[in-house]
Amino acid sequence: MKASSTIQAVVFDLDDTLYAERDYVRSGFAAVARRLAGGGRDAGALGTYLWDNFLAGRSAKAFDAAGTHFGLNLSPADIAELVEIYRTHRPAIQPYGGIPDFLALLREDHRLGLLSDGFLPAQELKLEALKLRRFFDEVLFTETLGRSAWKPSTQGFEALSRRFDLPGEAMAYVADNPAKDFVAPNALGWRSIQFLRPGQVHSHHHAPPAGQPRIILRDLGQLRAALR
Numbered sequence: 001m002k003a004s005s006t007i008q009a010v011v012f013d014l015d016d017t018l019y020a021e022r023d024y025v026r027s028g029f030a031a032v033a034r035r036l037a038g039g040g041r042d043a044g045a046l047g048t049y050l051w052d053n054f055l056a057g058r059s060a061k062a063f064d065a066a067g068t069h070f071g072l073n074l075s076p077a078d079i080a081e082l083v084e085i086y087r088t089h090r091p092a093i094q095p096y097g098g099i100p101d102f103l104a105l106l107r108e109d110h111r112l113g114l115l116s117d118g119f120l121p122a123q124e125l126k127l128e129a130l131k132l133r134r135f136f137d138e139v140l141f142t143e144t145l146g147r148s149a150w151k152p153s154t155q156g157f158e159a160l161s162r163r164f165d166l167p168g169e170a171m172a173y174v175a176d177n178p179a180k181d182f183v184a185p186n187a188l189g190w191r192s193i194q195f196l197r198p199g200q201v202h203s204h205h206h207a208p209p210a211g212q213p214r215i216i217l218r219d220l221g222q223l224r225a226a227l228r
Contacts, residue, residue: 007191007227009137009164010106011157013175014116014123016200019130023093025059025201026051031089032063032082041070087122091129096197102220103135110227113138113160115173117150117180138163152183152211157190172227175213179205182213193217193226 015021029050030043037043049069050062058065063082067074074082106112114136116123123141127133140163142149142156149155161171168189175181175194179202182192187210194213196203207213217223 006170007110007172008170009111009113009160009166010172010174010227011113011115011138011160011190012136013173013177013181014114014126015118016176016197016202017174017195018099018132019093019095019126020197020199021201022054022199024091024126025054027091027093028086028089029054029062030092031085035082035085036066036070036072041072046070087119088125091126093126093129095130095132098220100132100135102224103132106224106227107135111137111164113140113164115140115142115156115160117142119143151180152208154184154188157184157188161188174223176200177202177205178207178211178213180211183208183211186210186212186214191215191226193223195223 012018015024030047033043033047033050036046046066049066053059053062053065063074063079066072067079103112112135114127118141120141120143123143127139133139138160140156140160142151142153145155145159157173161168164171168185171185172191172193173181173185176196178194182194185192192213193215194203194217196216196218215226217226
């Protein structure tokens, strides 16, 4: 591997790092509501109910709750179908403002990667909708390595380090969730950076031991400077 004391490759998380995760949630709920609509049931009311529960922190078993609230008599098979619709819908999402231009600028002197947990094909559909794939030299959805590779596992980070042929000190990881995102890159000597945006779903979570980000930033200008 090539030795270096400067950051040569920057790897990004996807959800709530390059776009607002809550936009995906709302888009998925709308897709589910359209499936449930009919027979006198209004898609708007169903979507609003799901969204309001999410905002109130009641996202667990969201579809079961909607079925009970609207008297839908949903079976376990029905719930499984709704989960599949949520995960495979084509999301109505956009990158955070300035992200495409920032990635284009960053590519001038860094190689770029994407490493994200989540179910396939949901993650692939998100990246397609965001139209950001062209910026990345390497894209790794940890689901392709198996569920055991989801963060805080080091497997995905080690795989990208091999692909880039770089040691940890030449790598940086930019993400949002201190509960899981920074344990592995810290252990491997990467520069771990938490990128804060208003409305993030998980950025307030507590970090486990050795899981604190080394740098916490709030705007793209600060992020650019931290990678130099």
